[in-house]
Amino acid sequence: MNLLEARGVCKHFGGLEAVSEVDFDLPRGEIHAIIGPNGAGKTTFVSLLCGRLGVTAGTIRFDGEDVTGLPAWRRVRQGIAYTFQITSIYPRLSVRQNVAIAADGVHTQGITKQRLREILERVDLAERADEIAGNLAYGHQRLLEVAMGLALDPRLLILDEPTQGLSDAEIARFCDLVRDIARDATVLLIEHNMSVVMELAARITVLDRGRVLASGTPAEIHENADVQAAYLGGGVPA
Ligand SMILES: Nc1ncnc2c1ncn2[C@@H]1O[C@H](COP(=O)(O)OP(=O)(O)O)[C@@H](O)[C@H]1O
Ligand SMILES: [Mg+2]
Structure with missing residues (x-):
């Protein structure tokens, strides 16, 4: 179907x-x-x-x-999650806070710490969880947008x-990420x-x-x- x-x-x-x-x-x-x-x-x-x-x-x-x-x-x-729905990142907030705010769209009780960590690991940003989003490199900001989409538990x-x-290297990693996302969405x-x-x-x-x-x-x-x-x-x- x-x-x-x-x-x-x-x-x-x-x-x-x-x-x-x-x-x-x-x-x-x-x-x-x-x-x-x-x-x-x-x-x-x-x-x-x-x-x-x-x-x-x-x-x-x-x-x-x-x-x-x-x-x-x-x-x-x-x-249904659309990356533009999130508009873009909140540059003055941390990576973690950005994902938590995005998740408020669906999780009225707030996202769990564990789920937040899983999402950041999935996009390879777990080590940058406390960095200020506006200080991330452009490629990492795009990955953060994807993380914010994933926080909505999209189908x-x-x-x-x-x-x-x-960059080419970032694109190759991005393709792997999309394939990974497509295993359950x-x-x-x-x-x-x-x-x-x-x-x-x-x-x-x-x-x-x-x-x-x-x-x-x-x-x-x-x-x-x-x-x-x-x-x-x-x-x-x-
Ligand atoms: N809000 C809007 N008001 C008026 N015209 C719009 C609006 N959004 C898009 N358009 C027009 O609709 C057409 C399709 O735009 P868009 O969907 O953005 O194309 P694409 O994403 O394929 O580049 C374009 O001619 C664009 O100028
Ligand atoms: Mg367009």
């Missing part, structure tokens, strides 16, 4: 159709990538999934339940361009780095001008002529 299903989803900003008639199925446990040119509607689409924006038309079902009308905070409690974790600005990844997409994603959806241009396995997408035409006038970046 699909964890998430979108049908006929549209989002209009005035006259602009940022997302048009999108149908989207996300099987449980999958790592799925959304790719597409800048302005294609990727961020708008995942904002509709997590409830940061309301749809103009269409329906979104999560775990069999219609969540289309639910506010973001209720979708978080159902297990679906949506990551919007998580590898942007990371479904991951929806908006990603520009095609080698990350090809390595991680079981399936890919290509958005272009608010519509689904193609969806399929990495191999199918790589061969797809429409996708090649939409990207840089030909040739999916390697």
Whole structure:
């Protein structure tokens, strides 16, 4: 059964159709990538999934339940976490405090010390738990954002361009982390780095001008002529 299903989803900003008639199925446990040119509607689409924006038309079902009308905070409690929902880190607070604050979104009693430690270990920040978040290197700040997402105990974790600005070594570690997360959650990844997409994603959806241009396995997408035409006038970046 699909964890998430979108049908006929549209989002209009005035006259602009940022997302048009999108149908989207996300099987449980999958790592799925959304790719597409800048302005294609990727961020708008995942904002509709997590409830940061309301749809103009269409329906979104999560775990069999219609969540289309639910506010973001209720979708978080159902297990949909979007890294942008956390906005970003609180730079004057410690790493530990950032994760604890994020967890308040779902744990009304507060997160346990043990759970907090597990999360920080998972993203390799346990040794930096008491550092001030604003003093962390950029790559570590991105990992802290992922930790804040994990603090919400997501069943679906949506990551919007998580590898942007990371070094090659950080990207390789990040890929390992996403695979680890996907052992007990479904991951929806908006990603520009095609080698990350090809390595991680079981399936890919290509958005272009608010519509689904193609969806399929990495191999199918790589061969797809429409996708090649939409990207840089030909040739999916390697
Ligand atoms: N809040 C908004 N108000 C008006 N237009 C918006 C808003 N958010 C996004 N857009 C427009 O919608 C289109 C899709 O944007 P976006 O979803 O951010 O694309 P992507 O994430 O694929 O780069 C763009 O033309 C963008 O300018
Ligand atoms: Mg975007």
